[in-house]
Amino acid sequence: KIEQGKHLEKKRLSRELHDGILGKLSGIRLNLFVLNKKKDSATIEKCLPYIKDLQEVEKEIRAMSHNLSEDVFSDQVNFNKVIHNLFQETGSFSNVHFSIHMDELIDWTRVSTINKIEIYRILQEGLNNIGKHAKANNVIVRMVQDENQIIIELIDDGRGMKTESKFKGIGLKNMKERANTIKGTLHIESQKNKGTSLQLLLPKKYIFESENS
Template identity: 30%
Template sequence: MGTTNIEVVIAVLFGSLILALIGVFMFVMVIFYQKRKIKTIREQQRLIAQYEQAVLKAKVEIREETLKYVGQELHDNVGQVLSLIKLYLSRPGTQPKTDVKQLIDQAITDIRLLSHDLNINRVEQYSLSDFIEQELNKVHKAGLVKTSFENTGFCEPSNIQNRLMISRIFQECINNILKHAEAKHIFVKLVAENDGCILSIADDGVGFETDSTFTGAGLINIYDRVNLIRGNIKIDSSSNGGGTHIQLRIPQD
């Protein structure tokens, strides 16, 4: 009997110990799960805040680009037309009234177009393809570089914030070409696919060594924004004059 009682006590103690260990293990697992959940929530909040900050920065940059373009157009085009009108009016009888009227009509048209471009929210109002076409028209109008645009299928991110980010990525790529590539032609393609779209930007400029340029602020901004929209970008270039080809894969949102 004594031996049996001892065995029962040992079994009870052993069972209690096992239950206690299981309880401690479950408690530790709950604490670990809660900490991991809190860490995940904080990481999600950090990514959301980073994304919202990037969207705001892109919006400000697009606004600055637009104002810069409008200021240049006012100075180079509208300003010259108004100066000619002033010159004609200061010399009555030297020019037919029809010439002055045509200049006034031209000034009105240019101002109306600038007013259209001054709409900062045009990224939200127009499709991605329309925005790309308008930006390329600006470059072509400047007469420095020829442009071509091929649009295949329907590629339109439904998320306005993603569209804004993609538009800014496109602007930065074009600005880099204009500043550094010494290109004569820019080729742009927007192609729809089953799992998203591909935006290709190529030029026939001098190119660059990608390994030594990836640390530049412009490319860092591009890569950061591509990651935020969960896209993928590939840049092929070399300094031997073969130009540069950029391929941005835009996922479905």
């Protein structure tokens, strides 16, 4: 009964997020788009940042809604598909073209839900950084494996960043901390006007549950 109650409460919260808050935010964004059609350059300048911020909030609430309505990280759900959907949804909000390469033989059922969430959040923050700072047109996503590890790469053709500032931002620090939590290693290579490459290395001896027991 307790579990059933929790499940019903999750469904209720999911519905409230999707139908209530998300609906209101969409309405506000539409109104801002109407204002944005004015020829007044000052009005346009004021509206654009708000529209972008609202889109980010909408995406986050939509993700929360999905996470509450079903356990998207459970063994019953194809994790490759979850990741693919993340990039597809991001692409629908931007002009960035995503080229996605995933090794279908990676056995995500052997990776714990907690670890999958950390991987998802790292990629989510990587996408957030690309959207906010990179000004990229193309992003390559690779999820492959070799004998000892899972290798996840996020490569953009954006404006890049200074090497010394790689882990100064809060978002990048959080990504590194998440990687450390799951005994992974995060590498970032970047050159001005030559894009940024993010590589997450996950040793199988730690990331696969059966090999860690």
